């Protein structure tokens with residue numbers, strides 16, 4: 004199954020594949036070779052966010068990312084006006100109007116307790132200081148948190164290597180062997196929230212190949228008070244006595260797209276099914292389903308979605324799009340709103356949290372994303388990505404608990420005619436040789 | 438102010454002391470209240486604005502081929518101050534101005550704060566989500582209040598450019614996170630309540646004999662509790678329509694005391710238990 008999925012990715016977005024290890028091992032601590040850092044970026048984007056300082060970075064390969072940021076009391080880190088400018092692109096390509104967490108539910112298997120970390124506590128309300136050692140080579144920005152009535156050093160912006168960008172043994176024009184290879188790098192943006200004994204890192208990696216990785220890392224300590232019986236806990240002390248209670252970290256992200264600057268976008272679902280046997284292998288047929296109305300959808304073998312621009316095409320005249328690349332997820336099937344893997348809803352300003360949404364302007368509409376997915380026509384789609392991690396504690400999870408990550412990626416699909424990292428010598432190899 | 442988050446936990450002596458404390462007080466908590474338990478985890482604390490005003494972009498200057506991203510100097514940017522335009526963090530001045538604009542209108546006479554005074558309890562302020570916002574867009578802020586007189590959430594959308602309240606929305610049954618003031622009031626109720634016995638006992642043990650009388654002796658984080666959003670025992674079914682709070686509780690500069698089983702109803706000033 005993995006092999007089949009990988010084969011599909013390799014056709015369109017090989018970059019996503021390369022990033023998978025980084026998602027779960029934490030690229031920040033990688034010992035890979037240095038990505039030479041660019042000088043601090045100056046003027047052109049300075050006014051993009053108004054008076055606020057944008058996050059801007061031109062990565063060593065020439066890809067530039069720009070965005071605005073703020074910290075919301077409930078949602079925590081909010082990234083806005085996210086734009087991608089590959090090396091040869093004359094202007095930044097806007098991708099997202101807004102990207103943020105939309106809920107972190109933590110129900111315990113014992114049935115005794117549940118935490119709704121965004122809606123009941125708030126990731127901004129619990130934002131803590133990031134020290135220089137946690138943000139190596141980066142910039143730490145302070146921000147006023149209204150609920151804490153304090154300035155908190157809440158944002159780290161830095162860069163990190165992510166290993167191979169590509170490798171290819173080839174020949175030059177004179178027939179001599181020539182190896183093309185490069186190391187990739189990421190712009191890394193994160194904040195840290197402390198919810199009781201658990202600590203969460205809300206992180207976004209923006210890669211030089213255009214891939215966006217959203218992930219939440221949980222560390223800190225296991226709940227010191229939640230011990231349980233056989234079947235609902237796992238022994239972490241000596242013998243078979245202290246069974247730390249298993250629990251979920253059920254995380255939602257909300258993505259409001261602004262493809263090529265327009266909120267009008269199309270959503271498509273793709274499914275690939277067996278369609279007989281060919282002479283050398285099975286025939287697999289891929290079909291597209293236009294998602295024109297709000298959708299609550301479940302992951303399936305070889306199923307994926309993309310959000311397609313109505314305002315921009317690449318130089319091959321293919322509409323630009325961003326593909327949701329899912330990682331493993333065990334959705335929490337005890338709540339209606341966590342029982343699906345992805346939701347597409349028509350934009351509403353008052354719909355911000357996937358559950359426990361308390362905005363009075365949404366009164367009467369229900370307080371969770373499953374209620375809002377009720378058949379409206381999608382002209383301004385918002386994507387809600389649900390990623391569940393069922394955490395059965397291990398001995399190793401004890402104090403401080405090693406960071407465990409969960410997340411997803413958005414990979415560019417046809418945003419540029421070739422990869423923005425293609426070496427100049429190969430830039431002419433676009434399409435089948437005629 | 439801690440330099441490194443790990444420091445508080447890695448000291449061997451501290452760890453041993455804390456573990457002993459945890460075992461001892463866990464026992465005490467169970468004996469007395471069967472719930473409150475002392476937790477041997479301390480955390481880095483404190484926050485302040487400092488640093489220069491360089492770009493928020495990463496500014497590492499590591500040379501190619503040297504030790505790699507993440508080894509250069511770290512830049513620190515101070516929190517933005519004063520009035521702003523466009524899209525970015527709310528400043529303290531903007532939050533204060535948004536609150537005062539929202540309050541200028543006054544509140545109906547029957548509105549009540551958590552303490553029962555005429556008015557509405559201020560909760561939080563956040564920038565309005567506006568996908569069309571540009572660099573020049575006037576700042577619009579949602580200011581949240583809770584009216585304990587009618588148990589309703591009140592949102593005032595304030596335009597910092599015009600100084601006007603653009604709209605007011607109200608709803609019942611929705612409970613955003615408690616404010617710092619509400620959290621302290623909830624803790625005060627728990628401290629005084631018979632169900633606060635375990636907390637008081639654990640506090641005394643953790644502080645070598647001090648008596649817990651005030652929320653100021655604790656470091657607190659409030660959680661709203663809404664039975665419309667999750668399952669709960671029958672005794673707490675008013676929570677959601679009422680404004681209820683749970684607490685993460687820590688002795689100031691000391692260990693956690695687990696109080697998450699207790700639910701404090703700020704609307705009718707009662708304390709209940711989940712388990």
Ligand SMILES: [Cu+2]
Nearest residue numbers: 221250252394
């Ligand atoms: Cu966990």
